[in-house]
Amino acid sequence: MTAGGYFISFEGIDGSGKSTQARLLADHLRGTGRDVVLTREPGGSPGAEEIRALVLEGDGDRWSPETELLLFTAARRDHLERTIAPALEAGQIVICDRFADSTRLYQGLARADLRRLVDQLHSLMIGREPDLTILIDMDPATGLGRALARGSGEDRFESFGDSMQQKIRQGFLDLAQEFSARFVTVDGNRQLDAVAADIRQIAESWLP
Incomplete structure (x- = not known):
């Protein structure tokens, strides 16, 4: 547990439903009286949102x-x-849609062989991992179809296509195997409510 608070990240391929499930979990935990900050990456602060674009x-x-x-x-x-x-220092629960694990893959593996450099920069400039990472695993073709259907304009990585999604998955x-002490994998190839119910149960069992 991070000093004072608790840090949960959501990871998964594009279109896996991370953003929706992160929001649903935040709503659930707030309903139980917990103090929750819902955020995202890239972004989550004014300067980081500018870099997001x-x-x-x-x-x-x-x-x-x-x-x-x-x-x-x-x-980041x-x-x-x-x-x-x-x-975290104020004792809040932070729920983040993506964190450093996405960079380990999208920049460190799928786009180039830079994993060692990613970890070096992370150690030097970030130095913090989530307490719990929820990985929503799903079929890459389905995820890519969902992501492209959003039409958000933020589809630069989706433009790399299905092979990229396969590699990222x-x-x-x-x-999840490398960091098994903090990763829990959830089957995302199901109805939204079923996935959300599993995630609620996981979070409640991990939270102090």
């Missing part, structure tokens, strides 16, 4: 993997300083 919009080849890594790390550092750390499953 830079990395999620535009052509797929807009940035090199190395430049992306620096941008994501800068956004600002997010940590201005949102996450103050909330397997990468998340591998991370």
Whole structure:
């Protein structure tokens, strides 16, 4: 448990339902009287939201993997300083839609062989992992279809296609094994309410 509060992250491929499930869990925990901060990455603070537009919009080849890594790390550092750390220090539960595990995959593995560099920058500039990471696992083709159907304009990574989604899905499953002390995997190939019920049960069993 992080000093004072509790830090939960949601991970998964694009279109896996992370954002919806993070919001549903936040609503549930608030309903039980807990003090919850719901946030996201990239973003979650004014400066990080500005960087979000830079990395999620535009052509797929807009940035090199190395430049992306620096941008994501800068956004995460600002997010940590201005949102996450103050909330945890105040004893709140922080629920974050994506965190460093996404960078380990999207910039560290799927786009280039930069995993070692990702971990070095994380150790140097971030130095914090979630207490619990909920991985929503689902069929990559279904997730990609959902993500593209949103039409949000933030579809730069979706533009890399199905092969990227396949690689990211397997990468998340591998991370769940590597960081098994904090990862719990949930089957996302089901109705929204069934997934949400499992996540509520997991969170309640992990929270102090």
